Structure formats: C-alpha cells, structure tokens
Amino acid sequence: MHKPFLLALICLSLCSAQAQKTGLIPVLIVDGFSNHDWKQTSAVTKWILEESGRFEVDISTIPADSIQRESWNPTFGNYAVVIQNTNNIQNTRLRWPTQAERNLESYVKAGGGLYILHSANNAFPHWKEYDKMIGLGWRKSSEGYTLEIGPSNQITRIPPGEGQGTGHGNRFNALIQILNPHPINKDYPSQWQTANTEVYYFPRGPAENLTVLSVAYDSTSTKKTWPVEWVVAYGAGKVYNSSMGHLWKGEFYPPAYRCVGYQTTVIRATEWLATGKVSCPVPANFPTAKTQSLRAEHTFKAP
Template sequence: MRNLILTIVILAQWISPSVAQESEPIPVLIVDGFSNHDWEQTTAVTKWILESSGKFVVDVSTVPSESAEREKWSLDAEPYAVIIQNTNNIDNPGLKWPEHAEKTLEAYVKNGGGLYILHSANNAFQHWEEYDKMIGLGWRSKSTGYALEISEDQEIMRIPPGGGSGTGHGDRFDAVIRILNPHPINLDYPEKWKTANTEVYSYPRGPAENLEILSFAYDLTDTQRLWPVEWVISYGEGRVYNSSLGHLWRGETYPEAYRCVGFQTTLIRAVEWAATGAVTYPVPDDFPTENTRSLKNFSDFPDHLR
C-alpha cells in the first residue's frame, strides 16, 4: 500500500505541471490607437468578451498619435500568443506604424505567432506589402490584387486586378453566414447562421495566397452576389484570421453586431485557434440559426466600458 501511495504521489507531481500549463490563460495583445471606427470601444468590448470566456488574459498597446512619440513606440510581441490588430489608417495614409514595429510583426507571425485582423484593420496599411500577404484579402482599390467571389455552386472565382470593382459594402443587415470549408473555428456550427447588423464586403482584394475561405454571405444591400466573410491565412509558421465581422462605428455602444452570440463565439474560437491551432471553446446552446438571431443582453455590458 505504501508503494502504491508513493507511486500516486510521483504521478501527480509529474502530471500537475502540464495540467496547470493547459489551464493557464492565453496571453493576447490588442494593438490600437487610430481608426475611422470607434477603436477605443472596440478594444474594450473585445477585451471584455475574451477575458469573460476564462481562456485569455488581454493587454493593450496603444500606438501614440503624435508622430515623434509614435516613432518611439515598439511592438513587444514576444510575451503573447496572439496579436489582435485594431488600427486602421484608411482616412489618413500617412499615419503608420514605425518601420521597426512592422518588421517585428512580420517576424513574429513568420515564427509562429497568431494574428487576428479585427474588422476594419483589413482596411489598413496599403503601403505595406507584407501586411497584404498576412491578411490575404482586404479593403483595396480595383487595381490591387485579386478579388474573390463565391459562385452559386460554392466555387471560388478569382477576379484579376482591374476587373470588377474596388472593395465596398452596402448598408448593414442581418446577414446569413454560410460555411464554405470546415475548420476548427466553425466545428459544430450550423451550416448557416444569422449574424446581426453586419457588413458584407464586396470585392475583398489582395494577394489571396496561402488562404482558406471559411464562410461567405449574400450581399443583400449592394451587389446581390456572394462574397467571403471569414478567411484564414498561413504566413510562415503563423496562423492569421481575418473577417469583415466586428463593426463598431462611432456613436454606437455595445451594438448588436457585438452582442451577437455567433460573433462572440467566433471571436473566442478564432483567437484560440490562432494561438494554439486547436479550439476547445464549446458552441453554446443559444448559437444563432439560419432564421433566428441570438443576442447577448445589453444590460450585461459593464457600465465602466461604455
């Protein structure tokens, strides 16, 4: 009996570190500081959703608005498993990350770091060639890169530079998201699910390399065609998630697009996948269906984040 107890103690000592390691929260960094969207609230709500899941601890690094201070800002990526990119300079192309920070992000992702491109962040940095490769598709002009469209029989059509139009979107609406490719992020999702008050980008453009489209939707309010909504990209050893989900405009407070259970679930699962390559966060019972939205209560949003 004494030997049995000793064996159990030894096994417990051997197993405990790995169990503890698995239960430790995933370190995530949100980078913000400028955007034509409400980047401050977007960061606050995203951080709250992720940390409320119990799977993440989230820090924030804000790029200074003043040019001299911005040049001093550095991206301290090494401590983090995922970086969430929440800056957008589409209205001010001269507002950029310093070059040394760009190089840091490139090396971080190439060496296996995770990257989540949060909504309008795929509008950013048209000057940055490697960024285009990391995001795969983004908000770009008609002459830039390939646009991807989905046919009625769910085939991917490549529209060459100069064809079609530049990236755009119509009015927001309750889009039905349709799964194109099975993936750990959408495992156990319904084949179709309705999100709330979202934008469907038409003619998303870019290098469109090392890319897998996860889902698509019918553009009800503009082109009446089918376009990608979510896609993942391999960049070196790193995993990148990009989508048009997650719109939060100036003057809104915890809007329906962020209250959507489908969006919140996807955010959590996509960040976990970008960090680990796997997903353990379950699909909740109140996940949306093809015909029914599912929204978190507005009253659950903390007053100090509004």
C-alpha cells in the same frame, strides 16, 4: 537565420511557457487610430475574451504624438495572439513605425497568431507584407485579386483591374454560410444569422495561402456572394481575417457585438490562432439560419 526572426522565435517559446504556467492565453490588442470606435472595440473585445476564462488580454495603444509613436514597438513575442485594431484608411500618413512592422512580420513568420479585426483589413496599403498576411483587404480594383463565390460555392478568382474596388452596402442581418469546415466553425450550423453586419464586396489582395471559411450574400448592393471569414498561412504563423465586428462612432455595444455567434467566433478564432485547436463549446443559444441570438444590452459596461 535573421536576428528579428530568431528573437521572435525565442519570445514565442517563452510565451508558450508562460501560458502553460498561468493557464491563460496571453493576447495583445493593438489600437490607437481608426475611422471606427477603436477604444470601445478594444474594450469590448478584451471583455469578450477574458469573460470566457481562457485569455489574459493587454492593450497597446499607439501614441498620438508622432515623436512618441516612432518609439512604439511592443514585444509581440510575449503574446500568443496579436489582435490588430488600427486603420488608417482616412489618413494614410498614420502608420506603424517601420521597426514595429518588421517585428510583426517576424512574429507571425515564427509561428505567432494574428487576428485582423474588421476594419483593420482596410489599413496599410503601403505595407506589402501586411497584404500577404491579411490575404484580402479593402483595396482599389487595381490592387490585387478578389474572390467571388458562385451559386455552387465555387470560388472565382478575379484578377486586378477587373470588377470594382472594395466596398460595402448598408449593414443588414447577414446569413453566414460555412464554406469550409475548420476547427473555428466545428459544430456550427451550416448557416447562421448575425446582426447588423457589413459584407465587403470585391475584397482584394494577393489571396495566397488562403482558405475561405464562410461567405454571405450581399443583399443590399451587388447581389453576389463574398467571403466573410478567411485564414491565411504566413510562414509558420496563422492569420484570421473577417469583416464581422463593426462598431461605429456613437454606437454602444451594438447588436453586431452582442451576437452570440460573433462572440463565440471571436473566442474560438483567438484560441485556434494561439494553439491550433479549439476547446470552446458551441453554446446552446447559438444563432440559427432563421433566428438571431443577442446577449442582453446591460451585460457589457464600458470602462
């Protein structure tokens, strides 16, 4: 057994013991660079999770200084779930240190949970194991398979070189359609409306060990249906990936984050990544196919 894998396994055992002691699930958000508002994204996500009373959330910010960045290497095994909130799509020279990359791989392989938050699936085309962990991401047409959903909910696997690279049209109030039942979406309506969302068309990657949870029709661009949420098995670990959760520069706690359906999904996905189960109930004001459900604007205050 490789030493990093063994250390990750030991840390995960300690993490489990700590979670049982405090009753809260330990979560780490990783941020530091993105073309999105990563500071506010991390702050709102931390608030959503901690307000549920189920989680204790830390944030590890990758240093801006390149020398300091090289020594950045969190102990992922201290946490049941790592939420990845970095994206280098506009500057591919910004990367995690190699040792941190290897440690994340070992952490997930040993049973850790990884949440890929919105544009984090745009990141790191150089990192082949990351591609395997995320399953599908923002990639060129030559870089991996894409999954298109047909009119009868059949999945067509489109090979590299066919179709387009990943993109999205304008944001819109997307109708999320459950494709596969899962603990995360248990008791959800079969369709529910979320606010001001990007639906990625032609998301690409290895698409291995992957289950599509939900899909949405891209009404603003391709006029086709694409995956919105999916989970990936990577070693003994679990990965949740979704294009929901867009928070752009200049926005403040926007409707996409105020959506009760989105917030419920963040909580339930994180709990499932940590425990393999979901105890968070579906709230009575969960959105339906015809109606949105947004929390009040003043509920969240930025730090």
